[in-house]
Amino acid sequence: MRKWVEPVIPLLLLLAACNAHAQAGPVFSATGYAADAYGAQENYPLPVPGKARTQKEFVGYYTHFANVRPVDKIAKGTGPTSPLKRADSELPLSYPYDSHIRTIGSYLDRNPVTALLIARDDTILYEHYRYGRKDNDPFMSQSMAKTIVGMLVGIAVFEGAIRSIDDHADAYVPELANTAYGETPIRDLLHMSSGVAYHEDGMPGDDRDKLGRDLLNPKGVGAIAGVKRFNVREREPGTHFNYASAETEVLGLVLSHAVHMSVAQYASERIWQKMGMESNASWGKDPTGQDITYCCVSATLRDWTRLGLMMAHDGMWNGQQVVPRQWLLDATTVSSPTSFLAPGHAKTYMGYGYQVWILPGDRRVFALAGMDGQRIIVDPRSKLVLVQTAVWTNDQDPGMLEVLALWNALVEQYG
Structure with a gap:
């Protein structure tokens, strides 16, 4: 009969394992x-x-959007990836919510968050993935893409392709x-x-729903014909x-016409390649070949984080001024x-800049936000950035406020 012998683990290997566990993820x-x-038993299936x-189908849809809809590639550069450091230990954080003291772990356990990353300056403090998602999965952004469009317009103005926002x-x-x-x-x-x-409240049958059918349906009419449907002015521009x-x-149509290339290609050349992103991204496109600029950029969590950190540094990243500093200040x-x-x-709570949400308070803090819980929140003073991808099925869910x-x-x- 074979005698069981406890394995002996060398001290150095044990210490290395402990240190790896203590680091800030992933x-x-x-x-x-x-x-x-959310489809765990079916391995998070794609929509039919x-x-x-x-x-x-929400989890599969948000991380495999390119398998469901046609997309344009946002190519990364051929140079080295811009580095992100890792904290020696994972961020401990507690906060009051709903008459309880919560932790980040309990937040993830009680909310349909697919991934959460917190960084400060160039250092990752916390990086968790749920529902079987991996760090090389692209997460679709919904309306966080709008802020990228706003920054690209600023770059086009700086380069002279757009003469004036007036x-x-x-x-x-x-x-x-x-x-x-x-x-x-x-402007x-x-x-x-x-x-x-135009009426948009995230409910079935609103005008965004109608626009989505024009742009996301394979038999849809596309962006130009889609926006022409909204042709009644109720108020003077710049007043409400x-x-x-x-x-x-x-704005996406203006941009693509002004720079004479697709918005995805412009994003690749002016942002993705300059920033040293680690992965290619993609942008959904409509049946006429136009990129759907109100939504649908898919990127990895760390690349979304780099984007937020670039904004925290007032447009500077990887040794380059990616977005003109004054434009980013004006935008936020x-x-x-x-x-x-x-x-x-x-x-009631938020303000708005150039395609970006502005939080209340004495310090400049702003957010990229997409339906179903997609969020990037940025504090330039502390260089703190929070990136969340999620699969809420209802934008009216009060749990979406907990973040x-x-x-x-x-x-x-920590700020």
Whole structure:
């Protein structure tokens, strides 16, 4: 009979294992909040073509968007990847929420978050993946893509391809001549203050839903015909904020016409390659070949983090000024606390800049936000960045607000 002998682990290997566990990730989990409801037993399946997406298909859809929809490649550069350091130990954080003291771990256990990364300056403090997602998976952004469009417009202005943001859209897109959106200044499209009648609340049947059918359906009419459907102006431009995905779609048309290339190619050359991103990204495109600029950029979590850190550094990354500094400052600052774009005026809590949300408070803090819980929150003063990808199935879910409580505690304790 063979005698069992306890294996002897060399001390150095044991210490190395302990140190690896103590570092700030990446940490992977095969499960997540309500994993079976999100398709764990079926290995997180993809949507069935021609049918509405079910809850079990959300996880697969958000990380395999390119297998579901046609996309344009956002190519990374051929040079070295810009490095991100790792903290020696994982970030401990607790925060008050819903009459309880919560932790990051309990946040992930109680919410449908697919991945969460917190970084400061150039150092990762926390990096976790759930529902079997990996760090090389691309996470689709929904409306976080809008902020990329806003930055690309700023680059095009700096380069002279767009002469002025006071120009009307039809100066660059003649197909929009004699339409409400065509006669809107680019500045007001950036601020989502065109005054064009458009209703978007994230519920089935709203105008974003109609625009989505024009752009995401293989038989859809595409961006130009899609935005032309909204052709009634209710207010003077530049007087009232109204969140409207169609306005970003018009900006994408202006951009592609002005720079004479696809928005994805422009993003590749002006952002992805300059920043030394570690992975290729992609941008969804409509049936006419136009990139769908109101949404649909897919990128890895660490590359989303690099994007947020570049913004935290006022457009500087990898030794280069990627986005003009003054543009980024203007994009993320409200001119006056009484402006219709200020927090408490644009929305009850948030304000709005150039395709980016502005948080209330004395310090400049802003956020990229997409439906179903996609978030990047940036504090330039402390260089703290939080990146979250998620699969909430309802934008009215009160649990989506908890990340702000987590964020506020993060800035208070580490900012």
